[in-house]
Amino acid sequence: MSAKSVERRVEIMPASGTEVLIPLNKLKKSPNNARKTPHSEAMIEAYAASIAAKGILQNLVVEPELDGEGAATGFYLVTIGEGRRLAQLLRVKRKEIRKTEPVRCVIDTANDPHEISLDENVTRESMHPADQFEAFRKLADERSFGAEEIAARFGVSPQVVRQRLRLSVVSPRLIQLYRDGDLVLEQVMAFAITDDQVRQESVYERLSYDRDASTIRRLLTETHVPATDRRARFVGLEPYTEAGGTILRDLFTEDRGGYLEDVALLDLLVTARLGREADALRTAEGWKWTEPHLDFPHAHGMRRAYPHPVELSAEDQATLEAVQSEFDRLTEQHQTAEELPDEVDARFGELETEIERLEAKREVYEPDDIARGGAFVILNHDGTLRIERGFIRPEDEKPEGTTGLDGNAQVSEEEGQGDDQAPCDGEEDEGTGDEEDEDQRLSDTLVRDLTAHRTLGLRLNLSEQPDVAIVAVTHALAAQIFYFGANAHVVGIQPVKMDLAVHAVGIEDTGAGKAWSDRHANWARQMPRDPSKLWEFVAELDQDSRMSLFAHCAALTVNAVKLPFDRRPRALAVARHLAEAVALDMTGYWRPTVGSYLGRVTKAGILEAVREGVSEEAAERLSGMKKAEMAAAAEQLLAATRWLPSLLRTAGTEHQADAPDEAQSGDFCSEAAE
Numbered sequence: 001m002s003a004k005s006v007e008r009r010v011e012i013m014p015a016s017g018t019e020v021l022i023p024l025n026k027l028k029k030s031p032n033n034a035r036k037t038p039h040s041e042a043m044i045e046a047y048a049a050s051i052a053a054k055g056i057l058q059n060l061v062v063e064p065e066l067d068g069e070g071a072a073t074g075f076y077l078v079t080i081g082e083g084r085r086l087a088q089l090l091r092v093k094r095k096e097i098r099k100t101e102p103v104r105c106v107i108d109t110a111n112d113p114h115e116i117s118l119d120e121n122v123t124r125e126s127m128h129p130a131d132q133f134e135a136f137r138k139l140a141d142e143r144s145f146g147a148e149e150i151a152a153r154f155g156v157s158p159q160v161v162r163q164r165l166r167l168s169v170v171s172p173r174l175i176q177l178y179r180d181g182d183l184v185l186e187q188v189m190a191f192a193i194t195d196d197q198v199r200q201e202s203v204y205e206r207l208s209y210d211r212d213a214s215t216i217r218r219l220l221t222e223t224h225v226p227a228t229d230r231r232a233r234f235v236g237l238e239p240y241t242e243a244g245g246t247i248l249r250d251l252f253t254e255d256r257g258g259y260l261e262d263v264a265l266l267d268l269l270v271t272a273r274l275g276r277e278a279d280a281l282r283t284a285e286g287w288k289w290t291e292p293h294l295d296f297p298h299a300h301g302m303r304r305a306y307p308h309p310v311e312l313s314a315e316d317q318a319t320l321e322a323v324q325s326e327f328d329r330l331t332e333q334h335q336t337a338e339e340l341p342d343e344v345d346a347r348f349g350e351l352e353t354e355i356e357r358l359e360a361k362r363e364v365y366e367p368d369d370i371a372r373g374g375a376f377v378i379l380n381h382d383g384t385l386r387i388e389r390g391f392i393r394p395e396d397e398k399p400e401g402t403t404g405l406d407g408n409a410q411v412s413e414e415e416g417q418g419d420d421q422a423p424c425d426g427e428e429d430e431g432t433g434d435e436e437d438e439d440q441r442l443s444d445t446l447v448r449d450l451t452a453h454r455t456l457g458l459r460l461n462l463s464e465q466p467d468v469a470i471v472a473v474t475h476a477l478a479a480q481i482f483y484f485g486a487n488a489h490v491v492g493i494q495p496v497k498m499d500l501a502v503h504a505v506g507i508e509d510t511g512a513g514k515a516w517s518d519r520h521a522n523w524a525r526q527m528p529r530d531p532s533k534l535w536e537f538v539a540e541l542d543q544d545s546r547m548s549l550f551a552h553c554a555a556l557t558v559n560a561v562k563l564p565f566d567r568r569p570r571a572l573a574v575a576r577h578l579a580e581a582v583a584l585d586m587t588g589y590w591r592p593t594v595g596s597y598l599g600r601v602t603k604a605g606i607l608e609a610v611r612e613g614v615s616e617e618a619a620e621r622l623s624g625m626k627k628a629e630m631a632a633a634a635e636q637l638l639a640a641t642r643w644l645p646s647l648l649r650t651a652g653t654e655h656q657a658d659a660p661d662e663a664q665s666g667d668f669c670s671e672a673a674e
Helices: 003-012 041-054 082-093 113-122 129-142 147-154 158-169 172-179 185-191 197-206 213-220 230-235 237-242 263-285 314-333 342-360 367-372 432-441 444-463 466-482 511-526 531-540 543-556 569-581 603-613 616-622 627-639 654-658
Strands: 019-023 027-029 060-066 072-080 102-107 289-293 374-379 385-392
Touching (some): 027 060, 072 082, 082 102, 129 172, 158 185, 185 197, 197 213, 230 263, 444 569, 603 616, 616 627
Parallel strands (some): 027 072, 060 102, 289 374
Antiparallel strands (some): 019 102
């Protein structure tokens, strides 16, 4: 390099440490910058918002760019502050500033550019989140900044600001534990679901080895009702809040509407609305009585009358045809539309309601049954209203004591219990050796639930196969005539009806439950009003109808529910044979969901299901999740499979191909007791 060029270089370059204003378009990224990973878009946005609100608070550090001969080019390389340079360029793009906007910089030619860039990124310590949310709170309290304004000034979303501000309600004691490293941010966020700091500290004291955030949330909301609860869905959040109820919101998770804090008020609103609905039904239909109930009172002990079919009046028939014609025309016109216009969607709703109203007129109750009978107004498991009509109290029966039709399944206290006598041959029945293993893995409640669903499946299949029903009933009669004790126990086929809703909550709301209810009600409507004419009714049926009725009645007596300490090994073995005989495939009646299975077994049970139904790799991917997340993910994975727990499997059905070898021999005799 010539003396002249050195002279020129010294002459035009500011001394190291000098603070200068440099036009933005004269700044370039330094090739010596230690940060090779590009800044995220979110970070650039945050820088831009901060600079727009407060200016550049920290000078950029630059060095002059030199050409191949060592002469200054007039440009400067940014050693520290590349993110701020990019933020300013973003503001130029948005036309907030000019490209020649002056930027305060410090010239540094004394230090190695790469080293000071590395030092800037390595030795800097980020602000502790506790300091951040306390600083946000100070801005909100002292300068009256709202979440939107704070968000704009710091380049974050308003939701993030609201979350940080929410953390200020956490007990100072818990915040200090967070600062000391005894709590993590996820746990602190869980405590922020309530602003009751005494309760927060109380829950903290209750925590043992399980300090998971989901456990903290569960303990803090254990006295509340989630907005997804059937009572909350029935009443509605708006009427609840208008009545003075409060809702606890969780800003940090998807709370699906929050948690209702005033449970007493909610129950009062539910009871009041059910009562109003019951009164309206009694007025509209003329029943002697109507009773509101949260759940169906299975132990009501009443006889039930069913409606009988009638022809529609000419006027109603004409109206129905006109409404159905319009419905069909609209359906054809909009069958390819991805989304219906609001007015068309509303019209569809009106037409469906009118069709249902007219179709309901095809069935009527006897005036005498309405005058003496009543109806239950019930809150369904999905939060909708359910009405069960036609129940007649014993004191309202006719003086002659006519029993009429009893379509309600009564529960025998001894049903399914058996006795303590062992099989007469002194040996365990085939396949019962594995029962205890499954009992230890699944809860008694879940076993009852699963076997109740299996029993419903057996009933549906058996009711469609009269030839098998005859074999089943003949077996039941022979077993009770020629054997005694435990050997006389059969799969519940005896003149005792079992109500499965007692053992599996919500089973009547499933597709299979509704199918069975409709089938039973259809037969009940055909029964003669006078019981003395039942013989003639059955005798006059054609062969197919009589066999169908026989199969239905036989199916109603099936009881393959496994109860705690059940002593019916032979009966459960017969259930296996019956399931094989009717080719029972429970995939048509049951699916593994969080509510039906996955949320009610251990994490090991969830992983076993995924391993069997999907793959070992899929189970491995879920292994690190928390239980709630694992169960939800497993539900999605298993939705496309035909996987069933062993209690619901039948040897020889197609779904066995989805299970590993040990499940191929799925023996209901050994499984049903589990």
